[in-house]
Amino acid sequence: LNLYPCLRPLLFIFDPETAHRLAVRAVAGGWGVPKQAAPDDPALAVKLWGRDFSNPVGLAAGFDKNAETLSHIHKFGFGFVEAGSVTPQPQYGNKKPRVFRLTGQHAVINRYGFNNEGLTAFQARVQVWRESGRTDLLGINISANKDSAKGSRDYVTGLNTLAPYADYVVVNISSPNTPGLRGLQNREELTQLLADTKAARDAQMRPPPLLVKIAPDLTPEMLEDIAEVVLAAGIDGVVISNTTISRPDYLSEQFAREAGGLSGEPLRKMATQVLYDFARLTKGAVPLIGVGGIMNGIDAYKKIRAGATLLQLYTGLIYEGMGLVETIKSELVTLLKRDGFNSIMDAVGADHR
Numbered sequence: 316l317n318l319y320p321c322l323r324p325l326l327f328i329f330d331p332e333t334a335h336r337l338a339v340r341a342v343a344g345g346w347g348v349p350k351q352a353a354p355d356d357p358a359l360a361v362k363l364w365g366r367d368f369s370n371p372v373g374l375a376a377g378f379d380k381n382a383e384t385l386s387h388i389h390k391f392g393f394g395f396v397e398a399g400s401v402t403p404q405p406q407y408g409n410k411k412p413r414v415f416r417l418t419g420q421h422a423v424i425n426r427y428g429f430n431n432e433g434l435t436a437f438q439a440r441v442q443v444w445r446e447s448g449r450t451d452l453l454g455i456n457i458s459a460n461k462d463s464a465k466g467s468r469d470y471v472t473g474l475n476t477l478a479p480y481a482d483y484v485v486v487n488i489s490s491p492n493t494p495g496l497r498g499l500q501n502r503e504e505l506t507q508l509l510a511d512t513k514a515a516r517d518a519q520m521r522p523p524p525l526l527v528k529i530a531p532d533l534t535p536e537m538l539e540d541i542a543e544v545v546l547a548a549g550i551d552g553v554v555i556s557n558t559t560i561s562r563p564d565y566l567s568e569q570f571a572r573e574a575g576g577l578s579g580e581p582l583r584k585m586a587t588q589v590l591y592d593f594a595r596l597t598k599g600a601v602p603l604i605g606v607g608g609i610m611n612g613i614d615a616y617k618k619i620r621a622g623a624t625l626l627q628l629y630t631g632l633i634y635e636g637m638g639l640v641e642t643i644k645s646e647l648v649t650l651l652k653r654d655g656f657n658s659i660m661d662a663v664g665a666d667h668r
C-alpha cells in the first residue's frame with residue numbers, strides 16, 4: 316500500500332529543508348519504515364569491488380549527510396546507501412532558504428553548501444552502527460570545508476577517519492555550492508588529488524574502493540582529461556553525476572533562477588549522456604554509478620545500458636516516496652527479461668555494443 320500520494324501534500328506544506336529534516340528524523344526513528352526489505356530478484360544482483368549488492372539501486376549522497384538513518388534506511392530496499400557529504404569540521408552551510416522545489420518539473424535546486432556535523436559526529440554514528448554488527452553496504456562521501464576547498468588535505472583527513480567503516484569512499488569534487496571545489500576537476504589538481512587520496516587509501520588496513528564524483532557541466536575536453544587521469548590513477552569508480560549549474564530554457568517556475576545545483580527530471584538526459592560518454596572514453600574499464608533524474612525503471616535501465624553498474628536516487632524519492640525503490644527494481648526485472656538479459660551485469664553498457 317503506497318501512502319505517499321497522501322503524505323506528499325502534507326510534507327510539501329513545509330519548506331523543503333524542514334521537510335528534509337522531518338524525513339531524516341522519521342527514518343532515523345524507524346517511523347513508516349518496512350520491517351525488512353523483501354528479498355531481491357537474483358537477476359538484480361551485482362558483484363563489484365568484492366562486494367555483493369543484492370540490487371543496484373542506491374541512495375544518493377545528500378539525504379543523510381550525518382549518518383543518522385543507517386539503522387533503518389536500507390529496509391526501504393536499497394542495495395546500498397551513500398552517506399555524506401561530510402567535511403572535517405562541522406559547518407553551517409549557506410544562509411537559508413537554500414533548497415527549492417520545482418514541483419511541476421519534478422526538480423529541486425539546492426545550495427546547502429555542505430551543512431553537516433563534521434567528521435567526529437559522523438564517525439561516532441557509523442562506529443556504533445558497525446559495532447552493532449550491521450553489514451549493509453555503505454558508501455561514504457567526503458568533501459572539503461568551505462575555507463579549505465583547495466588541495467587534498469580535507470579529503471585525506473576524511474578518508475583516514477572513515478575508511479574503516481566504508482564499503483567505498485567517494486571524493487566529491489563536484490558540488491556547485493562551495494567556491495573553488497569544482498576546480499579540483501581540472502587536470503592538474505585532479506591528478507594531485509587522486510594521487511594523494513589513493514596513497515591514503517592504500518595505506519589503510521582494509522583499503523576501501525575509492526571513487527570520485529563528477530559534475531555534469533564539463534566540456535568534452537575536461538571529460539577526456541578526467542577519464543585519462545582516472546585511468547592512470549587506478550581509481551575504482553566514478554559517480555556520474557552531481558547536480559547541474561545549467562538551467563534548461565523551459566524552466567519557468569518561481570525558483571528556476573535560484574543559484575545552486577539543479578537535480579531531478581531536468582538533469583536526467585544530461586547526466587545519462589555524460590555517463591555514456593565517460594563509459595566510452597574509458598571503454599567500460601571503470602565501474603560507474605549512474606545518478607541524476609531517475610524517476611522510474613526505464614530511466615534506471617537507460618543508465619545501466621549507457622554503462623552504469625550501480626544507480627542512485629535522490630530527487631525522485633522526494634516526488635514519488637521511498638516506494639520508488641521497489642517500483643524501480645520490479646520494472647528493471649521486467650525490462651531485463653524483455654531484452655533477454657539474465658542479469659543486470661549482462662546489460663551494463665549494452666548501448667555501446
Ligand SMILES: Cc1cc2nc3c(=O)[nH]c(=O)nc-3n(C[C@H](O)[C@H](O)[C@H](O)COP(=O)(O)O)c2cc1C
Nearest residue numbers: 375376377400425556557578579607608628629630
Ligand atoms: C538537497 C540535495 C542535497 C545534496 N547534497 C549532496 C551532497 O552533500 N554531496 C553530494 O555528493 N551530492 C549531493 N547531492 C547530489 C545528489 O547526490 C545527486 O547527485 C543529484 O541530486 C542527482 O540525482 P537526483 O536527480 O536523483 O537527485 C544533493 C542533492 C540534493 C537534491
